Amino acid sequence: MHHAYIVHYLPQQNSNEHRGSTSMGLKMERYIRDLQSNIVREIEALDGKKFLVDSWTRKEGGGGTSCILQNGSVFEKAGVNISVVHGTLPTAAVMQMKSRHKELDASKPQKFFAAGISIVMHPHNPMVPTVHMNYRYFELKDEETGRAKIWWFGGGSDLTPSYFFEEDAIHFHKTLKSACDEHDKEFYPRFKKWCDKYFYLQHRQEARGIGGIFFDDLDDRPAEKLFEFIKDCGNSFLPSYVPLVKKRMNAKFAESEKRWQQLRRGRYVEFNLIWDRGTKFGLQTPGARIESILMSLPLTARWEYMHSPVVGSKEQAILDVLKNPRDWA
Amino acid sequence: MHHAYIVHYLPQQNSNEHRGSTSMGLKMERYIRDLQSNIVREIEALDGKKFLVDSWTRKEGGGGTSCILQNGSVFEKAGVNISVVHGTLPTAAVMQMKSRHKELDASKPQKFFAAGISIVMHPHNPMVPTVHMNYRYFELKDEETGRAKIWWFGGGSDLTPSYFFEEDAIHFHKTLKSACDEHDKEFYPRFKKWCDKYFYLQHRQEARGIGGIFFDDLDDRPAEKLFEFIKDCGNSFLPSYVPLVKKRMNAKFAESEKRWQQLRRGRYVEFNLIWDRGTKFGLQTPGARIESILMSLPLTARWEYMHSPVVGSKEQAILDVLKNPRDWA
Numbered sequence: 001m002h003h004a005y006i007v008h009y010l011p012q013q014n015s016n017e018h019r020g021s022t023s024m025g026l027k028m029e030r031y032i033r034d035l036q037s038n039i040v041r042e043i044e045a046l047d048g049k050k051f052l053v054d055s056w057t058r059k060e061g062g063g064g065t066s067c068i069l070q071n072g073s074v075f076e077k078a079g080v081n082i083s084v085v086h087g088t089l090p091t092a093a094v095m096q097m098k099s100r101h102k103e104l105d106a107s108k109p110q111k112f113f114a115a116g117i118s119i120v121m122h123p124h125n126p127m128v129p130t131v132h133m134n135y136r137y138f139e140l141k142d143e144e145t146g147r148a149k150i151w152w153f154g155g156g157s158d159l160t161p162s163y164f165f166e167e168d169a170i171h172f173h174k175t176l177k178s179a180c181d182e183h184d185k186e187f188y189p190r191f192k193k194w195c196d197k198y199f200y201l202q203h204r205q206e207a208r209g210i211g212g213i214f215f216d217d218l219d220d221r222p223a224e225k226l227f228e229f230i231k232d233c234g235n236s237f238l239p240s241y242v243p244l245v246k247k248r249m250n251a252k253f254a255e256s257e258k259r260w261q262q263l264r265r266g267r268y269v270e271f272n273l274i275w276d277r278g279t280k281f282g283l284q285t286p287g288a289r290i291e292s293i294l295m296s297l298p299l300t301a302r303w304e305y306m307h308s309p310v311v312g313s314k315e316q317a318i319l320d321v322l323k324n325p326r327d328w329a
Numbered sequence: 330m331h332h333a334y335i336v337h338y339l340p341q342q343n344s345n346e347h348r349g350s351t352s353m354g355l356k357m358e359r360y361i362r363d364l365q366s367n368i369v370r371e372i373e374a375l376d377g378k379k380f381l382v383d384s385w386t387r388k389e390g391g392g393g394t395s396c397i398l399q400n401g402s403v404f405e406k407a408g409v410n411i412s413v414v415h416g417t418l419p420t421a422a423v424m425q426m427k428s429r430h431k432e433l434d435a436s437k438p439q440k441f442f443a444a445g446i447s448i449v450m451h452p453h454n455p456m457v458p459t460v461h462m463n464y465r466y467f468e469l470k471d472e473e474t475g476r477a478k479i480w481w482f483g484g485g486s487d488l489t490p491s492y493f494f495e496e497d498a499i500h501f502h503k504t505l506k507s508a509c510d511e512h513d514k515e516f517y518p519r520f521k522k523w524c525d526k527y528f529y530l531q532h533r534q535e536a537r538g539i540g541g542i543f544f545d546d547l548d549d550r551p552a553e554k555l556f557e558f559i560k561d562c563g564n565s566f567l568p569s570y571v572p573l574v575k576k577r578m579n580a581k582f583a584e585s586e587k588r589w590q591q592l593r594r595g596r597y598v599e600f601n602l603i604w605d606r607g608t609k610f611g612l613q614t615p616g617a618r619i620e621s622i623l624m625s626l627p628l629t630a631r632w633e634y635m636h637s638p639v640v641g642s643k644e645q646a647i648l649d650v651l652k653n654p655r656d657w658a
Contacts, residue, residue, distance in 0.1 A: 052634070054635070068635075070633060070634055079634070203612045203619050204619065262629070273599060280603075283531075288532075291635050295634055297595070299632060299633065300630070300631050301630050301631075301632075303626040303630075305381070305395075305397040305408070305620060305624055306397075
């Protein structure tokens with residue numbers, strides 16, 4: 001039973017000294033482990049195939065659990081990863097953060113703790129969208145007291161369809177909006193815009209998908225309040241996505257539609273390898289686990305020279321949406 | 330006849346004022362146009378399918394001709410591009426060059442001219458290696474005299490096999506070494522090492538392929554002498570590669586070998602999108618032609634989580650070579 005494996009890695013005690021977590025660090029860790037477990041269970045029920053579970057440790061401190069489903073009946077490739085890491089941040093990395101967190105002392109390395117969950121699911125059927133979700137908690141700790149000096153939450157969730165179904169876009173966005181609205185009516189509009197801006201392929205002048213929410217460096221209210229918000233976001237993942245999968249997973253499609261999906265997968269690879277700051281940061285981090293970082297890449301992708309959809313086609317319809325982000329909720 | 334199209338774009342006169350080329354700029358342009366034409370002709374004869382020829386202009390100055398063969402009988406995707414561009418280099422770009430060219434005045438934008446040929450060929454048969462070649466001439470011009478103030482040549486050629494055949498590696502390297510040796514016995518060893526260092530996937534700790542030659546900022550002897558060297562390098566492309574294609578293009582292969590090739594194509598995509606400075610620079614250049622820059626990507630690629638070849642297999646053999654660059658000539 002591989003789920004037992006995940007559970008085994010749950011922290012067994014409230015004491016945080018063994019891994020240097022603060023109490024929020026520990027809460028976030030518990031939450032993302034539960035969420036991973038729930039999502040894995042639900043997706044396995046949908047697909048029929050089991051995830052491969054891989055727990056790993058990082059010699060610099062901490063580790064994670066990667067759950068991967070490859071060549072399933074519904075999903076070509078799906079990954080549900082968590083990582084809970086700690087250690088010392090090099091001054092170069094501290095410098096990078098300084099512009100956003102003025103109070104940081106960039107003159108010396110800093111002790112950090114980070115806990116995050118990261119999901120990407122690429123389905124077989126070109127009518128079912130690809131989905132991405134990631135939530136994380138980050139803190140820098142005071143050497144003397146061991147308490148968080150600076151901390152923030154970040155993350156989001158976004159949808160990348162190959163074919164455009166307006167009702168799917170609306171369902172996805174409305175589900176996220178409900179989670180946001182319970183905490184702050186400003187959240188959804190702000191984070192929706194941020195998402196459109198972040199998941200954007202500059203060189204193609206098009207968005208990666210139809211968006212969702214995205215935010216970073218969130219620390220403008222008590223950590224406990226933001227943690228409640230993060231949990232509501234994380235808990236809205238399955239209701240935002242699973243109904244779309246169920247509705248479209250048995251849809252008929254033509255060879256040409258599969259090929260279009262493969263071309264869109266190529267764009268997904270372009271975004272992740274060229275523009276995604278998380279991927280870039282990961283690839284440059286010594287001791288990072290490459291296979292976990294690159295699990296976001298699709299199983300297969302395609303690049304055709306100068307491919308351009310026929311005017312008025314369904315392929316053109318999704319491109320139009322990607323070039324002109326809309327409001328959905 | 331699409332070849333006529335290429336010829337049509339050859340400069341019709343020796344006067345260079347219409348596009349602001351110096352005489353070396355013009356010679357390089359003529360040379361790369363001839364080379365493109367020869368290579369296209371030879372590869373068409375090999376494949377049986379014709380290249381698609383696309384001439385384009387850049388509103389900031391200059392243009393190029395892209396020749397692409399897709400879904401041929403031998404090649405999955407092959408591109409033979411030239412570009413001859415000129416304009417004003419933003420100060421940010423001048424700053425980047427300043428570290429390598431101290432005499433540059435980085436306080437103001439500079440007029441530049443660049444002419445280059447760029448080739449990538451991805452064959453269908455996993456026993457036939459992918460090849461890459463690129464040679465370019467770059468100059469910054471004095472505003473008053475119109476003559477080159479600073480100039481250099483750069484480029485190289487390298488081979489990326491999915492399966493390892495020692496005799497192929499030796500043939501490829503020996504052909505390049507001969508071209509180098511006629512000009513300077515130091516060239517091949519220096520440029521071979523440079524190539525191994527440049528085409529390296531840091532995050533995988535492996536080389537992209539079995540190398541070849543690579544150099545940049547070459548300006549340490551008269552431009553005429555270096556131009557002769559560049560021509561010998563360019564002319565060695567067909568003899569270095571075509572015999573390998575002929576030898577292996579009808580080789581039998583298994584489905585599992587095709588899949589391994591697809592995984593290796595994934596690594597090729599990773600290198601080009603994450604590490605290749607030329608691609609990065611291109612994608613950030615306003616007015617750059619994205620389809621020409623990304624023609625280097627394979628038609629299809631694949632990423633499997635934690636794929637690892639069986640010890641002692643042919644797949645492991647090529648990985649061993651990529652992790653430990655050897656001397657071939």
